[in-house]
Amino acid sequence: MAFGAGPVREASADRLPLLRQLSIRDNASLFASHPPIGLRRRMLAERPWRDPLVVLTEARAERIDAELAREYERFRRTVEWSG
Structure with missing residues (x-):
């Protein structure tokens, strides 16, 4: 059996x-903060494609991971301790 989106x-x-x-x-509701999913999907499908203005490169992703490494470790310890 395959998993994933x-x-x-x-x-x-x-x-x-x-x-x-x-x-x-x-x-649909007058009191909703967002339009229903079907309307949001329709709006996005009808928009023309545009290239992204910001692209995450592999080097930038590595710098972000390095910057967050201490937080990742702190979170891991917290989850490990509370489990």
Whole structure:
């Protein structure tokens, strides 16, 4: 059995349009802080593609990980101690 987003997306591909349409009708509210998922998905699908303005390079990712290493270790110890 495969795990991850890809297989789940493939298995539900035929149902997604219906679920999005239902979300537009069922989740619309004057009191909601965001539009229903179906409307958000429609808006994103209709926008033209634009290249990202910021790209995370491998070198930058390594620098970020190095900067956060102490916090990662502190969190690991906290989780280990509380478990």
